[in-house]
Amino acid sequence: MKIKSSQELVEEAKKHIKTLSAKDIKKLNENNECVLVDIRDIREIWKEGTIKDSIHIPRGMLEFWLDPDSSYYKKGKIDEKKKMILFCALGFRSALATKTLVEMGFTNVANTDGGFEALKKTGFKIIQKEKK
Numbered sequence: 001m002k003i004k005s006s007q008e009l010v011e012e013a014k015k016h017i018k019t020l021s022a023k024d025i026k027k028l029n030e031n032n033e034c035v036l037v038d039i040r041d042i043r044e045i046w047k048e049g050t051i052k053d054s055i056h057i058p059r060g061m062l063e064f065w066l067d068p069d070s071s072y073y074k075k076g077k078i079d080e081k082k083k084m085i086l087f088c089a090l091g092f093r094s095a096l097a098t099k100t101l102v103e104m105g106f107t108n109v110a111n112t113d114g115g116f117e118a119l120k121k122t123g124f125k126i127i128q129k130e131k132k
Contacts, residue, residue, distance in 0.1 A: 013099035
């Protein structure tokens with residue numbers, strides 16, 4: 001049996017989503033026009049930190065926290081007037097997650113080209129998250 005590779009899935013997803021450069025995201029962020037959503041695992045965030053003022057929604061909970069019909073729905077978690085920009089470590093998981101949100105009906109959503117690594121290099125302020 002031949003399965004699709006994760007890289008094939010990411011490449012397919014990128015054909016259906018908007019992907020923004022870290023530089024463009026920085027401009028949007030400085031103009032308060034976007035919400036940055038960190039979908040990495042909490043252990044990655046504890047180890048490496050995250051972007052100041054970003055929102056953490058674990059990849060495994062994304063669809064549920066953003067679905068008003070889900071028992072896990074987090075009302076008010078995202079300011080829906082702003083562009084929702086997802087990021088993971090390098091932009092692969094967030095590409096798949098962005099495609100899923102587009103499939104759910106979200107229209108003002110984008111992926112981060114290069115992920116957290118690219119955002120760090122563009123000068124975003126990194127904060128540490130403590131274990132609770």
